[in-house]
Amino acid sequence: MPLHRTDAFVLRTYPLREVDKICVLFTRESGKIRAVAKGARKLPNRFGASLETLSEVTVSYFHKEHQELASLSTCDIVKAPLRDEITSERLGVLHYVAELIIEFLPDHEPNERVYRLLVAILEVIGPSRTSDIPAVSRYFEIWMLKLAGYLPDFYVCHGCGLDLSGEASIWLTSESLPQCRSCSGRRGDELKQEVMTGLRDILTRKPADFLGLKREKRTIDQIGSLTTRLIQRSIERDLKSVAIADRLRI
Numbered sequence: 001m002p003l004h005r006t007d008a009f010v011l012r013t014y015p016l017r018e019v020d021k022i023c024v025l026f027t028r029e030s031g032k033i034r035a036v037a038k039g040a041r042k043l044p045n046r047f048g049a050s051l052e053t054l055s056e057v058t059v060s061y062f063h064k065e066h067q068e069l070a071s072l073s074t075c076d077i078v079k080a081p082l083r084d085e086i087t088s089e090r091l092g093v094l095h096y097v098a099e100l101i102i103e104f105l106p107d108h109e110p111n112e113r114v115y116r117l118l119v120a121i122l123e124v125i126g127p128s129r130t131s132d133i134p135a136v137s138r139y140f141e142i143w144m145l146k147l148a149g150y151l152p153d154f155y156v157c158h159g160c161g162l163d164l165s166g167e168a169s170i171w172l173t174s175e176s177l178p179q180c181r182s183c184s185g186r187r188g189d190e191l192k193q194e195v196m197t198g199l200r201d202i203l204t205r206k207p208a209d210f211l212g213l214k215r216e217k218r219t220i221d222q223i224g225s226l227t228t229r230l231i232q233r234s235i236e237r238d239l240k241s242v243a244i245a246d247r248l249r250i
Contacts, residue, residue, distance in 0.1 A: 003073070004029060005060040009118060010075075011098040013051050015041060023051060023072060025059060026101055026118070031109040035061050035070035047075050054081040054094045054122060082126050089133045090125055096239070097121060097140055103235050104148040117143050124207045132211050134220050139210055141227035142202045150234040152177050154191070154199060159183030168193050176229050195222050 006029035013021045021040040026032050040047045050057050056079040063070035081094055101118070105111060121140050128136055145151040152158070155165045158177040164170050169192050171184035179188070198219050201210055232238060 003060055003062055004070075005058070006030065007078070008057050008059045009098075009115075010051050010053060010055045010057060011102050012053065013037070013040070021051065022069065023075075024102060026105070026115070027059065027110075028112070028115055029110060031111060032102070032105050032107050033061070033063070033070055034068065034107070035059075035063075035072040037072040037075070047072075048077070049080070050075040050077040052081065053098050054118075055079070056081070056119075056122070079122075081122060087130060089130050090128075093125060093133055093137055096137060099239050100140065100144050100231075103239065104144055104150075111147070113147050114144070117147070120207050124211060128211060134224065135211055135215075136207065138198075138220055138223045138227060139202050139207050141231065142199065142223070145227065145230055145234070146203070148234070150230060152230075154178045154196065157183055164196075170196070172226075176226065176233065189226075191222070191226070194219050195226075198223055
């Protein structure tokens with residue numbers, strides 16, 4: 001049973017028996033894994049605050065081949081997810097981001113691009129104003145969909161192949177695929193130029209730079225409506241954290 005040591009993020013924990021926890025970890029070395037943290041429900045315990053959602057940690061664990069659960073040996077906290085003011089909006093977006101990773105990434109497959117995306121997102125969540133939290137969520141959603149292979153190319157008409165980059169508006173099919181004015185007959189959900197610009201800014205700028213841009217709230221809301229449909233279509237069900245996100249408007 002080899003010992004593994006790697007950087008990781010804690011995505012979720014839940015009880016196991018009377019004193020243990022199962023931890024879902026997104027590790028840099030092995031991707032998403034599940035491990036038993038023995039004694040983690042005791043007070044005090046050797047894991048302390050290191051198992052909070054989206055804590056950045058260094059873990060060591062034993063994992064036997066063909067065994068579903070690893071055994072967590074140590075979990076040393078590198079960085080707490082929220083070093084600034086803790087608010088319900090910031091906590092809500094942490095759980096939402098973690099659930100997206102759990103749902104979209106397969107187990108035991110390293111994904112360096114998603115790992116670096118998560119690092120970049122966590123750097124801006126803490127210092128962000130509450131009013132910017134929805135924009136943080138939209139940024140992560142778009143990139144998560146892209147890296148998982150579920151984001152359509154919004155600059156090419158799904159019907160005729162026309163380059164849509166210069167169009168004032170595009171229209172989406174019931175499957176959220178883009179069409180030009182002619183192919184759509186102007187039917188379906190319309191995405192105007194400001195929404196297309198917002199999508200391009202997300203895909204070409206770092207999170208902090210994107211948050212520094214001036215934009216109307218309705219643009220972020222429209223991007224949110226789009227990503228909600230794409231996420232639901234991708235995983236074929238609602239996320240557990242969506243209701244919380246809606247209440248907090250993240």
